[in-house]
Amino acid sequence: MALPESFVSQLTGLFASPAAENPTGAIVEAAYRHAGLNARYVTCEVGPAGLEAAVRGAVAMGWAGFHCSLPHKIAVVKHLDELAQAAELIGAVNCVVIRDGRLIGENTDGQGFLTSLRATVEPKGQRIVILGAGGAARAIAFELALAGAGHILIVSRRREVGEGLARDLRERTSTDASAAHWHTPFAVPADTQILINATSVGLFPDVGAKPEIDYSTVAAQMIVADIIPNPPRTAFLNEVEARGCEVIDGLGMLVNQAVIAIRSWNGIEADAQVMRETLTEIFG
């Protein structure tokens, strides 16, 4: 006789509005299964009006933690008990850890990127160019600054947003930062050591699109990263790889932020390879 369903020992999940296509659930569940953990990751559609109740509900049900996607990344902050350093600096939270009933806000997007980058190069002292000044660019920029980046140049279409991010980096970290207004094909400065596409250009289904830069200014010794996870091999990465650059794809960032979340929630070291394979299946 089949046994009645037993309690799940650890509940985790995502609060998203509206329930957007999000591959994190699939990779976290794959990691749980691989580790033989009695844990689940549930994607919940939570509207802005229901966020506070959803947060309280997670505490009441003994969840280990949850992710927040847009538009909750900033709104969730006022419902939390404390913020980790990077989340405080970035001003946004994508991952909440519930410990002894206390809600701790973290931002693991930048940390996920940093882990991925460090497999190729240590950012300390490096001259880094970031294309874009949105939420992901902000998280990555602060994490790179905390890791001791030498100089960060923010390139953005909206001048005031890029300048605001560069000013925040200068004022709140010890890294030097500046901004460039992106109005024509951007010429990458010759002394750039790491170039990062943190825009949404190239994301599926717009897979032929590339950031508008002067590709003749991309030199072979530059290390180039794209944060677009789908497709993993973007037109941007293909173009710079053909110019001799070593490249880093966006899958690593996505996998590593999940590894960090699982470490905080469940106290285990998740198998990154299992998650990467799951993503590769999803994205084809």
Ligand code: NDP
């Ligand atoms: P935002 O909407 O906050 O930011 C998008 C940025 O891209 C803005 O700076 C925007 O500029 C810029 N941008 C968009 N189109 C263009 C263009 N044609 N030319 C120049 N700049 C452009 O999004 P997020 O920062 O949250 O996410 C950005 C991308 O990163 C998404 O595609 C997402 O999939 C990916 N991502 C990947 C993660 C991973 O784990 N690999 C994690 C998080 C995000 P403007 O403000 O001028 O419009």
